[in-house]
Amino acid sequence: MKILVFPHDLEIGGSQINAIEIAAAVQQRGHEVVMFGKRGALNARISELGLEFVESPRPSHRPTPAIVGALKQLVRSRNFDVLHGYEWPPTLECVLAARKTRAVAVCTVMSMAVAPFIPKHLPLMVGTANILAAEQNFGRTRAELMEPPVDLAHNNPGIDVGVEAFRRQWGLESSSFIVSTVTRLAVELKLEGVLSAIEAVGRVAHQIPVQYLIAGSGPARNIVEAAAKELNQGIGRRVVVLVGQLDDPRPAYATADLVLGMGGSALRAMSFAKPLVVQGEQGFWELLTPESLPLFLQQGWFGTGPATETGAGRLAGLLVEIHRNPDRRRELSAFGLATVTRRFSLARAAELQEACYGRAMQERVEVQLRNNLGAAGRFVAHEVAQHARQLRGCAAEDDFNAPRPGQRQATMQRLLKGVRG
Numbered sequence: 418m419k420i421l422v423f424p425h426d427l428e429i430g431g432s433q434i435n436a437i438e439i440a441a442a443v444q445q446r447g448h449e450v451v452m453f454g455k456r457g458a459l460n461a462r463i464s465e466l467g468l469e470f471v472e473s474p475r476p477s478h479r480p481t482p483a484i485v486g487a488l489k490q491l492v493r494s495r496n497f498d499v500l501h502g503y504e505w506p507p508t509l510e511c512v513l514a515a516r517k518t519r520a521v522a523v524c525t526v527m528s529m530a531v532a533p534f535i536p537k538h539l540p541l542m543v544g545t546a547n548i549l550a551a552e553q554n555f556g557r558t559r560a561e562l563m564e565p566p567v568d569l570a571h572n573n574p575g576i577d578v579g580v581e582a583f584r585r586q587w588g589l590e591s592s593s594f595i596v597s598t599v600t601r602l603a604v605e606l607k608l609e610g611v612l613s614a615i616e617a618v619g620r621v622a623h624q625i626p627v628q629y630l631i632a633g634s635g636p637a638r639n640i641v642e643a644a645a646k647e648l649n650q651g652i653g654r655r656v657v658v659l660v661g662q663l664d665d666p667r668p669a670y671a672t673a674d675l676v677l678g679m680g681g682s683a684l685r686a687m688s689f690a691k692p693l694v695v696q697g698e699q700g701f702w703e704l705l706t707p708e709s710l711p712l713f714l715q716q717g718w719f720g721t722g723p724a725t726e727t728g729a730g731r732l733a734g735l736l737v738e739i740h741r742n743p744d745r746r747r748e749l750s751a752f753g754l755a756t757v758t759r760r761f762s763l764a765r766a767a768e769l770q771e772a773c774y775g776r777a778m779q780e781r782v783e784v785q786l787r788n789n790l791g792a793a794g795r796f797v798a799h800e801v802a803q804h805a806r807q808l809r810g811c812a813a814e815d816d817f818n819a820p821r822p823g824q825r826q827a828t829m830q831r832l833l834k835g836v837r838g
Contacts, residue, residue, distance in 0.1 A: 418774055420448055420497065421492075422436055422503070423503065425503050427454050427456060427457030428457040432503055432525075432527040433503065435527060442763050448771070450468060451469045451470070451497075452469065453471050453488070455476060458662065473487060480510045484510045488500060492514065498778060499521055499774050499778070500515050501522075501525065503524075505526070511524070521778055523542075525543075525563060526541065526543050529548075540561075542563035543560060545564075545716055547715055547716045559780075563769055563773075565684060566762060566763045567681070567684045567757055567763065568763045569757070569762060570763075571667075572688040573688055573689065574688075578665070578667040580671050583669075587658055589672065592626050593626050594626055594674050594736075595630055595673050596614070596676075597670060597673035597676050598611060598631050598633070599666045601633050602631075604636060606698060610698065610702075610728070612640070613725070614677055614729075615648055617733040619651070620729065625736065625737060625740045628657075628658055630660065630669060632662070633661070642659060667689075670689040670691060673686070675694065675736070676689075676693050677694050679695060679718050679719045684718065687754060688758075689754075692739055692745075695713060695719065698721055699723065701721055702728060702731050703720055
């Protein structure tokens with residue numbers, strides 16, 4: 418098969434890393450795979466894995482006509498069989514480009530919700546069993562489960578990723594209990610947990626020799642920097658270490674004694690044999706154990722807690738508990754590595770993806786007009802609602818990883834107040 422894979426972005430992030438690594442694994446199974454998109458930090462990973470890259474036109478309002486035109490031209494000139502979009506903007510552009518061509522469009526959504534205006538007839542892969550059930554109830558008969566995989570050849574505890582040099586570079590003390598987060602500093606989903614973690618380490622910094630390493634950048638970086646600076650000045654030492662975006666984040670995992678994470682970042686922590694506390698929103702923090710694993714297999718590596726203001730206290734308790742019990746840390750490290758090796762290997766994901774492509778080509782469907790009209794109507798409704806939220810100043814940057822309207826500002830105010838004590 419000839420396959421074009423179009424991630425929604427090529428900056429550091431879980432969905433796009435999955436797109437690239439699965440694409441490379443599918444190529445190793447004998448298919449021709451091309452990556453398409455706007456250049457970003459992950460182009461280095463694309464080159465490292467030996468994938469061809471074609472740069473897209475600059476995105477504007479999505480779906481972008483110039484991108485659709487470029488995809489159509491590639492289908493004609495390169496005879497692609499499959500156009501695979503990750504998240505909703507590339508998906509809609511792939512759907513439009515595949516019309517009246519030999520190619521079929523396929524979609525993967527790793528966000529916490531699937532845009533309702535993605536056509537129901539489209540082959541769709543989602544990241545959790547709960548989302549799969551919801552989409553099947555919505556009427557998507559071609560939805561399947563693709564749990565986010567990990568490239569265990571690239572991410573494992575036996576690899577030398579330069580931990581000692583990394584610790585010296587960032588001033589991580591040899592006696593410190595290192596808690597790491599590798600994340601995009603986005604307002605949606607991520608910021609609440611990062612601010613809550615800063616507050617938590619502030620609460621325990623006089624009890625245990627903790628340093629909190631934050632690897633990542635994004636729109637909320639200034640907020641995080643301000644909170645970290647205020648906490649460090651108040652305690653009198655560098656407790657929070659903000660290192661920015663790392664082109665290779667593996668040292669941030671490898672140097673940790675404990676990782677806080679969600680989604681693909683949680684799984685990469687497990688691949689480095691690190692104890693994991695899963696981050697969510699509204700105060701959700703849960704230690705990965707044999708008892709909690711079924712919850713994450715069902716709902717994904719994320720969760721929703723009872724209330725935002727409870728999060729820092731819960732996490733502070735977990736930090737002290739895990740620091741004081743090295744035997745427990747070793748047990749949880751081994752359990753996480755065994756779990757990710759057994760269930761989340763890249764080889765297994767490539768087999769599932771190849772099978773999905775094969776079914777999409779065998780089961781080409783004549784798209785009924787009412788199906789497209791229904792999707793178009795839902796898209797128009799979404800655009801109108803987004804525009805209204807923009808006018809009110811509460812539109813989400815990532816509208817399918819967003820808190821409820823009006824919730825974000827109040828949540829951030831509570832968290833910043835907690836960091837200040």
